[in-house]
Amino acid sequence: MSLTVTLATARRVLEQLRGDRRTIALLLLVPCVLMTLLRWVFENQPDVFDRVGLQLLGIFPFVTMFLVTSVAMLRERTTGTLERLLTTPLAKLDLLLGYALAFGVAALAQAALASALALGLLGLDPTGSVALVLLLAVANALLGMALGLLVSAFAQTEFQAVQFLPAVVLPQFLLCGLIAPRDQMADVLDALSAGLPMTYAVDGMTQLGHTSSLSGDLLRDLVAIALGGVAALALAAATLRRRTA
Amino acid sequence: MNSSPRPLPTAAVRVAGLRVDRGGRRVLDGLDFTLPGAAVTGLLGPSGCGKTTLIRAIVGVQRVRAGTVEVLGLPAGSPALRARLGYVTQAPSVYADLTVAANVRYFAAVLGVARERGDRALEAVGMADRRRDVVGRLSDGQRARVSLACALLGEPELLVLDEPTVGLDPVLRRELWRLFHELAAGGATLLVSSHVMDEAERCDGLLLMREGRLVADGTPGALRERTGADDLEDAFLRIVERAEVAA
Numbered sequence: 001m002s003l004t005v006t007l008a009t010a011r012r013v014l015e016q017l018r019g020d021r022r023t024i025a026l027l028l029l030v031p032c033v034l035m036t037l038l039r040w041v042f043e044n045q046p047d048v049f050d051r052v053g054l055q056l057l058g059i060f061p062f063v064t065m066f067l068v069t070s071v072a073m074l075r076e077r078t079t080g081t082l083e084r085l086l087t088t089p090l091a092k093l094d095l096l097l098g099y100a101l102a103f104g105v106a107a108l109a110q111a112a113l114a115s116a117l118a119l120g121l122l123g124l125d126p127t128g129s130v131a132l133v134l135l136l137a138v139a140n141a142l143l144g145m146a147l148g149l150l151v152s153a154f155a156q157t158e159f160q161a162v163q164f165l166p167a168v169v170l171p172q173f174l175l176c177g178l179i180a181p182r183d184q185m186a187d188v189l190d191a192l193s194a195g196l197p198m199t200y201a202v203d204g205m206t207q208l209g210h211t212s213s214l215s216g217d218l219l220r221d222l223v224a225i226a227l228g229g230v231a232a233l234a235l236a237a238a239t240l241r242r243r244t245a
Numbered sequence: 246m247n248s249s250p251r252p253l254p255t256a257a258v259r260v261a262g263l264r265v266d267r268g269g270r271r272v273l274d275g276l277d278f279t280l281p282g283a284a285v286t287g288l289l290g291p292s293g294c295g296k297t298t299l300i301r302a303i304v305g306v307q308r309v310r311a312g313t314v315e316v317l318g319l320p321a322g323s324p325a326l327r328a329r330l331g332y333v334t335q336a337p338s339v340y341a342d343l344t345v346a347a348n349v350r351y352f353a354a355v356l357g358v359a360r361e362r363g364d365r366a367l368e369a370v371g372m373a374d375r376r377r378d379v380v381g382r383l384s385d386g387q388r389a390r391v392s393l394a395c396a397l398l399g400e401p402e403l404l405v406l407d408e409p410t411v412g413l414d415p416v417l418r419r420e421l422w423r424l425f426h427e428l429a430a431g432g433a434t435l436l437v438s439s440h441v442m443d444e445a446e447r448c449d450g451l452l453l454m455r456e457g458r459l460v461a462d463g464t465p466g467a468l469r470e471r472t473g474a475d476d477l478e479d480a481f482l483r484i485v486e487r488a489e490v491a492a
Contacts, residue, residue, distance in 0.1 A: 008354030080338030
């Protein structure tokens with residue numbers, strides 16, 4: 001592993017992103033538009049907006065980074081650049097951490113803009129600090145990125161990669177406690193949701209709705225997110241084979 | 246990294262009994278040959294005869310069924326070979342959404358070589374004046390040359406090129422072949438695949454493949470002499486016909 005190569009990879013991924021203005025605009029503006037929409041959906045229920053708005057601030061980075069990363073990595077596979085990189089001294093971890101760094105930066109920009117709008121103009125009022133909201137948003141983005149890297153190994157085309165969003169992300173979205181509280185679900189689903197990473201991403205944001213500091217529950221969520229991300233990255237590394245059939 | 250100058254091995258690549266199956270089909274069926282060091286060897290044969298699979302086996306990215314592939318004295322795919330080998334795939338494997346300069350800069354960082362090498366590599370392939378262009382807007386031939394430049398960055402001891410001259414105009418092709426021979430004169434070993442026989446004439450040695458087997462191996466002169474043919478296309482046809490009569 002080499003820090004220079006990791007940083008060079010992060011820089012390269014960001015340069016690719018920078019060249020694609022439309023993706024940047026979508027990445028930054030879509031969460032803001034959706035957040036504004038949500039504000040008027042819950043026009044007469046500010047307390048519901050406080051809860052759901054905060055949870056969505058945790059979900060947006062997860063979903064967008066999942067999508068962007070799975071397509072970016074798939075491109076790397078289909079254009080042959082991945083095979084080329086794997087014939088060089090580059091360590092697999094250099095590539096994965098380079099991606100993590102680049103998309104972490106993109107996620108921070110996305111979360112900062114959406115949070116600024118939600119907290120500043122739309123009147124979202126979390127009990128937790130803005131720094132913790134941002135920290136959790138970036139952690140969620142990295143989790144989504146790690147899962148995206150992993151599923152890209154199972155897609156052969158961009159069509160397939162995009163289909164993994166409903167296949168992998170929607171079930172987590174349904175079970176994470178956003179639509180119905182987890183303790184009111186069937187026991188099996190409650191237990192299942194405890195094993196899904198997005199549950200902790202959303203629970204962490206829920207915690208920030210009513211606690212101001214780094215509570216034990218929030219810490220548990222962050223640890224779960226980190227473990228999920230590391231596990232997904234380790235599995236993704238295992239799918240990067242230097243020798244193929 | 247290189248603590249002491251190691252003696253040049255006489256054979257840069259040794260392949261023995263190589264068999265590869267892909268998707269239940271035998272693609273390479275028992276290949277045996279050696280590649281001489283510091284020379285340009287052409288790998289010729291019709292499309293689909295297994296050239297790319299053989300190249301992938303030498304580079305160490307192909308899973309093999311049986312046999313051995315030894316590159317620069319080490320088993321193909323050894324980590325120690327990664328810094329000593331350059332590989333250019335048939336489809337240009339560079340980032341289409343980056344500029345020429347950004348591609349070269351990135352691969353130089355990955356290979357751990359100085360950036361100045363990038364300028365030299367781009368000059369060698371005649372792309373120095375297109376540095377700021379986004380690769381995706383270049384022609385196929387120009388993209389192929391950027392891909393080649395990225396493989397030259399590490400000044401590899403073994404350079405494996407899969408159809409590097411497809412779609413290039415004759416002047417450019419001649420210049421690239423001149424570059425290949427310059428590299429070989431500097432001690433590098435090159436394996437260049439092609440499906441057009443008129444490139445065979447430019448090689449120091451030839452490997453002729455057909456349907457997963459090696460049908461001939463030798464210098465262009467020796468192959469012409471052996472078959473009594475005037476040109477290599479004719480020599481190749483005679484070799485294939487003789488093999489069919491024998492079979």
